[in-house]
Amino acid sequence: MKFFLLQYEVAFRIATITLNRPDKRNALNGAMVAELRQAFAAAAADEDVKVIVLKGNGEAFCAGADLDYLQQLQQNTYEENLADSKELMQLFKEIYQLDKVVIAQVEGHAVAGGCGLVTVCDLSYVVPEAMLGYTEVKIGFVPALVAVFLVRKIGEGRARELLLTGRLVTAEKAARDGLITAVVPAAEITAHVAKVATSLCNEASGNSLKVTKKLIGTVLDLPMKNGLEHAAELNAATRGHEDCKRGIAAFLNKEKLVW
Template sequence: MAYSIFVIYPMSNITDAAMPDLVLSELQDAICTITLNRPDKRNALNADVVRELQAAFDAAEQDDSVRVIVLTGEGSAFCAGADLAYLQAINTNNVMENAEDSASLMRLMYSIRSCVKPTIARLNGHAIAGGCGLALTCDILIAVEDAKLGFTEVRIGFVPAIVMKLLMERAHPGHARELLIRGNLIDAAQAFEYGLLNHVVSAERLDDTVYGIAREIATETSPQAVSMTKQLLLDIAQRDLEGAMHFASRQNAISRETKDFGKGIGSFLKKEKPEWKE
């Protein structure tokens, strides 16, 4: 199935028409697709890419017409982590410069992880080091069969610090520890077995699977209920069992006062299908 898409957010201030934006943002049917656009560099990260990604996600989250955000990469890779020039630059940074640079990456990953709108990582190829961490910020991860994933930081003397919490949330602790300490890559089937991926599909089925799920969320679920569910998932992860149950009970009561609850229950009782829009 083909999906026609049009650009809605320019993410770069570059005026030279020969230089493409590093990040593209496109919208169709309430689904915003954010694309890393450095195929010649395997969509590797640098400070400019991080800034443009942050701007793209901020814009999509604030746009009431967006129900679902899809993150992907142009070309054959999803994201190969930090590019060589970027690594050379941070190797010469002072402590304050490295602290700010690290904080920028952390803010990006946290903002995606805590985004009130559902996020889907469309892994069209390898997701390595920070690129794998970037994918793990999303709610649902869907990868092609030949994709490889892993955290190779320790093999170049780096520490996979920012991505660690994201990995520990999804993978079995034993698998997570091995991946972080060995710095090895695993194939998509093994990543699925470890819990990193939700779906593994052929390249031919990638778009049908990704956008099929995205359209299902966009048309079949309540925006308010999904947003509150995402926030609740984030909040209860920081609480013990009793605290989480009490907090969830309060949120359950609050949800019953929302406009979407009234609409959804009313439609259900009338045996009608609610039409969900922002």
């Protein structure tokens, strides 16, 4: 599969998807969104891939929507804009619901739609110099799609602060608010993300990661009674899975298991 706006590689069961429009600060347009969907679909379908890392080339992780793209949207009909919006919706949804763990490696600013990408990743590690935020209200737009995921992730109060003010915040504040996982120095971030991804590959069952991620994404939509029933069913089903049998046998026999 050939990409023009991304770089895609697989090594040691880790797929790395790199936004590659550094001259445009990795800004999003229709073509970039389409390629991202294709890349994540390829990683999802590849049995040799267990973890996915999303990063960007250049000074910015992703600066949001491309300026030329924004100008084009002004000429679109409502129907055309709705179809275009649904493409980005599908990308966010696919990353959020993907069976495999997705890690954002953020080495520059993540703004608007770029911060949306960070929001839907499972784990995110960010350099101290990066600023993050949703600036849509400052240009008369609305952070509609990301709001659905952000409220779930950090709660209504903190989401209101970020989405209504449109302010960019430091990586440290983003970490305190629960928007990102941790702040990591620039000199260490590549090695740190590789260590986390490798640990997930070698120390965690692929089935357990998939089921746990699905449970986290599902349980918030259910009343507590239904959520607990669903959890009990997953618990019972997982006990019969081959991964669980291997894991328990290794634990009882004091054997180190490499997944």
